[in-house]
Amino acid sequence: MDGNALTDRQQPAAQTDGAAALAAYLETQRRIGTLRFLTCGSVDDGKSTLIGRLLYDTKLIFEDQLASLERDSRKHGTTGDDIDFALLVDGLEAEREQGITIDVAYRFFTTDRRRFIVADTPGHEQYTRNMATGASNAELAVVLVDARNGVLTQTRRHSFIASLMGIRHVVLAVNKIDLVGFDQARFEAIRAEYEHAVAEFGFQSLVAIPLSARYGDNVLTRSDRTPWYDGPSLLEHLETVDIGDDLALAPFRMPVQWVNRPDLDFRGFSGTIAAGTVKPGDVVAVASSGRTTTVARIVTMDGDLDEASAGDAVTLALADEIDISRGDVLAAGEAPVAMADQFQAHVVWLNESPMLQGRTYLFKLGTRTAPGSITRIRHRIDINTHEKLSATDLRVNDVAVVNLGLTLPVAFEPYAESRDLGGFIIIDRVSNATVGVGMIDYALRRATNLTWQDLDVDRAARARLKDQQPAVIWFTGLSGSGKSTIANLVERKLHAQGQHTYVLDGDNIRHGLNRDLGFTEADRVENIRRVSEAAALFVDAGLIVLVSFISPYRAERDAARERIGDGEFLEVFVDTPIEECRRRDPKGLYEKAYSGLIRNFTGVDAPYEAPLTPEIHLRTVEAVPEVLADRVIEALRGRNIIR
Amino acid sequence: MSDRASHLRRLENESIHIIREVVAECRAPVFLYSIGKDSSVLLRLMQKAFHPSTLPFPLLHIDTRWKFRAMIEFRDETVRALGLRLLVHTNEAARAEGVNPFDHGPYYTHAMKTEALKAALALHGFDAAFGGARRDEEKSRAKERIFSFRTANQEWDPKNQRPEFWRLYNGRINKGESIRVFPLSNWTELDIWQYIMLEEIPIVPLYFAAERPVVERDGSLIVPDDDRMRYHPGEQPQLRMVRFRSLGCYPLTGAVESTAATLPEIVTEMFTARTSERGNRLIDRDEKDSMEKKKREGYF
Ligand SMILES: Nc1nc2c(ncn2[C@@H]2O[C@H](COP(=O)(O)OP(=O)(O)O)[C@@H](O)[C@H]2O)c(=O)[nH]1
Numbered sequence: 001m002d003g004n005a006l007t008d009r010q011q012p013a014a015q016t017d018g019a020a021a022l023a024a025y026l027e028t029q030r031r032i033g034t035l036r037f038l039t040c041g042s043v044d045d046g047k048s049t050l051i052g053r054l055l056y057d058t059k060l061i062f063e064d065q066l067a068s069l070e071r072d073s074r075k076h077g078t079t080g081d082d083i084d085f086a087l088l089v090d091g092l093e094a095e096r097e098q099g100i101t102i103d104v105a106y107r108f109f110t111t112d113r114r115r116f117i118v119a120d121t122p123g124h125e126q127y128t129r130n131m132a133t134g135a136s137n138a139e140l141a142v143v144l145v146d147a148r149n150g151v152l153t154q155t156r157r158h159s160f161i162a163s164l165m166g167i168r169h170v171v172l173a174v175n176k177i178d179l180v181g182f183d184q185a186r187f188e189a190i191r192a193e194y195e196h197a198v199a200e201f202g203f204q205s206l207v208a209i210p211l212s213a214r215y216g217d218n219v220l221t222r223s224d225r226t227p228w229y230d231g232p233s234l235l236e237h238l239e240t241v242d243i244g245d246d247l248a249l250a251p252f253r254m255p256v257q258w259v260n261r262p263d264l265d266f267r268g269f270s271g272t273i274a275a276g277t278v279k280p281g282d283v284v285a286v287a288s289s290g291r292t293t294t295v296a297r298i299v300t301m302d303g304d305l306d307e308a309s310a311g312d313a314v315t316l317a318l319a320d321e322i323d324i325s326r327g328d329v330l331a332a333g334e335a336p337v338a339m340a341d342q343f344q345a346h347v348v349w350l351n352e353s354p355m356l357q358g359r360t361y362l363f364k365l366g367t368r369t370a371p372g373s374i375t376r377i378r379h380r381i382d383i384n385t386h387e388k389l390s391a392t393d394l395r396v397n398d399v400a401v402v403n404l405g406l407t408l409p410v411a412f413e414p415y416a417e418s419r420d421l422g423g424f425i426i427i428d429r430v431s432n433a434t435v436g437v438g439m440i441d442y443a444l445r446r447a448t449n450l451t452w453q454d455l456d457v458d459r460a461a462r463a464r465l466k467d468q469q470p471a472v473i474w475f476t477g478l479s480g481s482g483k484s485t486i487a488n489l490v491e492r493k494l495h496a497q498g499q500h501t502y503v504l505d506g507d508n509i510r511h512g513l514n515r516d517l518g519f520t521e522a523d524r525v526e527n528i529r530r531v532s533e534a535a536a537l538f539v540d541a542g543l544i545v546l547v548s549f550i551s552p553y554r555a556e557r558d559a560a561r562e563r564i565g566d567g568e569f570l571e572v573f574v575d576t577p578i579e580e581c582r583r584r585d586p587k588g589l590y591e592k593a594y595s596g597l598i599r600n601f602t603g604v605d606a607p608y609e610a611p612l613t614p615e616i617h618l619r620t621v622e623a624v625p626e627v628l629a630d631r632v633i634e635a636l637r638g639r640n641i642i643r
Numbered sequence: 644m645s646d647r648a649s650h651l652r653r654l655e656n657e658s659i660h661i662i663r664e665v666v667a668e669c670r671a672p673v674f675l676y677s678i679g680k681d682s683s684v685l686l687r688l689m690q691k692a693f694h695p696s697t698l699p700f701p702l703l704h705i706d707t708r709w710k711f712r713a714m715i716e717f718r719d720e721t722v723r724a725l726g727l728r729l730l731v732h733t734n735e736a737a738r739a740e741g742v743n744p745f746d747h748g749p750y751y752t753h754a755m756k757t758e759a760l761k762a763a764l765a766l767h768g769f770d771a772a773f774g775g776a777r778r779d780e781e782k783s784r785a786k787e788r789i790f791s792f793r794t795a796n797q798e799w800d801p802k803n804q805r806p807e808f809w810r811l812y813n814g815r816i817n818k819g820e821s822i823r824v825f826p827l828s829n830w831t832e833l834d835i836w837q838y839i840m841l842e843e844i845p846i847v848p849l850y851f852a853a854e855r856p857v858v859e860r861d862g863s864l865i866v867p868d869d870d871r872m873r874y875h876p877g878e879q880p881q882l883r884m885v886r887f888r889s890l891g892c893y894p895l896t897g898a899v900e901s902t903a904a905t906l907p908e909i910v911t912e913m914f915t916a917r918t919s920e921r922g923n924r925l926i927d928r929d930e931k932d933s934m935e936k937k938k939r940e941g942y943f
Contacts, residue, residue: 105785136808262696301694313659
């Protein structure tokens with residue numbers, strides 16, 4: 001092992017064992033802040049060696065770990081008789097090979113000036129997702145390059161993702177400088193090339209350091225093997241870099257996490273302050289209602305505070321009883337926070353199943369979770385060349401600029417101003433997986449400026465005139481299952497009773513409104529989205545709407561239910577086994593599908609997701625259509641939709 | 644802790660945020676209270692998160708019936724003093740069969756901890772369980788999420804974990820599924836001790852050095868806690884100054900030789916420490932990658 005790495009400056013003061021030393025140590029530990037940084041590099045650039053070296057040299061390695069390190073170095077190491085520092089940090093590649101989703105590993109070390117949390121991300125194909133995850137909580141990125149290879153495509157990509165996630169401070173670690181003979185010219189060339197490559201990212205600080213992770217040069221202390229380098233060592237820089245992101249100076253914002261109500265005498269709003277400072281007596285405005293009040297107390301278990309600011313987890317008691325719940329945002333009275341439901345945003349897709357335009361997902365922003373969809377993919381971004389590409393769906397690791405529509409207005413700020421109020425995750429409504437992540441660029445229109453035309457004749461008025469309760473009866477089932485037959489019978493019966501109805505089915509929709517759509521997954525989603533929108537309008541007009549569509553995906557039917565409203569939506573599962581449909585084959589479609597003449601045919605080579613809890617379940621092999629239609633009529637009576 | 648920027652303060656805020664998020668998003672959370680120092684810190688953070696309300700969920704202790712008596716006393720006293728709701732669960736079937744740490748090795752841990760925990764969670768229908776694990780405890784934990792997702796069989800599916808961004812945790816689950824939550828993920832052992840000291844948090848006295856009867860076995864210092872201890876031929880307990888760095892079942896938890904009898908002495912000892920905390924737990928030595936495997940099966 002090379003001697004120059006081990007210095008005395010990291011020795012804990014308390015080794016001298018005096019009570020005073022302990023007190024001094026604790027005092028520093030109490031005052032020092034944290035730097036969260038991310039390391040990025042391609043495989044073999046020396047990332048693990050560098051992290052291992054930092055942990056080792058700052059004495060975070062215990063004797064038992066050291067013993068096993070020495071043992072492992074001899075057995076698996078790549079460094080001959082030297083200690084292989086990379087073995088100190090668990091190789092993340094092994095898990096990747098087993099298909100385990102490890103996105104980030106966190107390592108910790110501390111000096112007497114700062115405490116560090118290092119986010120270490122495994123490389124390869126999932127890199128975009130992993131790096132984005134690690135970067136979301138990092139204040140600085142250490143971008144590693146191998147001095148022999150210089151700036152590569154990956155280097156650019158790493159820097160792009162760092163900037164996308166809002167990292168403003170970068171260290172370019174030119175590693176393995178020993179392998180290029182500590183050559184200054186080589187270092188300067190790499191530095192110049194890198195500065196040029198990332199100029200457009202507008203990093204606030206960019207420091208290039210020549211280092212050798214393996215031998216410790218310029219890691220903790222400046223090396224005399226690079227006498228031409230007069231900048232800081234890596235650790236010196238990390239210990240002192242000013243990340244200057246003073247959120248405490250911005251206007252006050254606090255997303256309400258939880259309403260704290262122990263008894264009738266106390267009502268407090270708990271949350272973590274996203275920006276600014278708050279004091280008792282300050283005027284605050286509730287984003288959703290615009291109502292204002294003053295802060296009465298800042299309550300904590302350690303006593304009331306005179307002041308709290310960005311990052312503090314507190315509970316605010318307000319002077320007036322106003323309606324506030326989780327998801328609301330409290331903001332400085334003189335600088336209220338904006339609300340909107342349409343945004344332009346950058347998104348990174350994280351899931352193997354692609355993002356489909358128009359499909360409903362849940363968007364969690366701050367403490368608010370709202371349904372919504374990506375209404376348009378403006379363009380995809382090639383992460384290597386930054387070229388804009390057109391796209392109709394997004395695959396895992398894709399980065400894109402999109403338009404986003406939520407079903408309700410939310411308090412927000414552009415991501416560039418606030419990670420807390422501008423960053424969101426996208427959740428799949430069926431699997432509940434986190435499938436995407438996004439950063440708001442700006443609102444496309446302010447919801448506060450939008451007032452619906454107040455129509456005197458409203459939905460209730462229209463329904464009253466027709467003497468009925470509007471509703472959507474949604475028939476879903478395989479092709480040939482009998483949906484249209486039953487829907488038509490139901491409509492005839494309703495009509496005979498004097499009800500106002502309308503049937504939406506493939507024939508009148510696919511040939512007109514949806515003429516432009518085919519049968520790919522994306523088109524099927526859009527097809528159903530338009531049908532639900534049309535149905536919603538007809539319901540608004542006071543009609544009983546019978547929708548007869550295969551509608552194979554649960555997520556889309558659920559979205560329709562949500563669009564229309566639970567009480568007015570009845571899902572009818574027309575349940576016919578596929579063998580029976582194939583036997584009936586009224587339009588000869590199954591024959592063609594099985595012989596490969598038609599592709600993407602539901603039940604044959606495209607999936608059908610049966611309803612789990614339909615309001616009405618009709619098994620067509622058990623009764624004739626007439627009887628089944630009567631069952632639907634009865635169900636409508638049971639729900640007071642008709643008399 | 645008045646220093647706003649201090650890292651302990653930042654950790655405290657982060658943990659409180661996580662704790663509140665669980666209560667806001669999950670239907671039936673529970674705190675898997677293990678009586679150790681990490682649980683003590685977590686309990687204090689929970690009190691802070693909800694003050695002036697009390698904890699809006701119960702504590703659950705999986706009692707193997709082989710815990711140190713001092714732990715059980717401490718548990719009961721804590722619950723009484725703070726007015727907490729405590730559920731205690733033991734795998735009674737395995738106990739009746741006589742499953743014990745001496746004869747049954749890894750199976751004992753599986754039955755009395757993993758299985759007992761799963762059964763208790765299912766019995767009460769908890770959908771979120773807080774635990775005091777930290778990422779610095781062990782290499783494999785470095786990758787653990789803060790919200791760790793469990794299938795309906797309470798298994799940890801390593802292929803199906805959710806990426807975590809910013810402070811946004813996804814606590815949505817389908818019926819039967821659950822989440823384990825680790826609010827102390829970013830704390831280190833030294834942070835825990837400093838916080839205990841600054842906040843004057845009560846901990847089990849076994850953490851402080853004292854003369855205790857010790858049997859040295861395979862390099863571990865076992866402290867017999869009752870007459871169920873099985874001695875190997877020739878073994879004789881000897882009085883030695885020892886303390887514990889982590890606590891569990893007495894036959895499985897090794898003590899360390901130490902004279903640190905006060906918190907400042909412990910902290911001083913900490914940064915001159917020569918061995919890592921988990922080195923003293925016999926449970927991890929059973930097999931390679933044992934943590935990984937236990938986690939997959941549902942143990943923390
Ligand atoms: N000569 C030299 N070798 C290095 C240096 N840093 C790392 N290495 C070697 O490069 C190889 C890959 O390093 P590793 O840390 O595993 O790379 P990672 O894939 O980025 O984590 C190992 O054999 C290291 O010993 C360095 O500064 N100089």
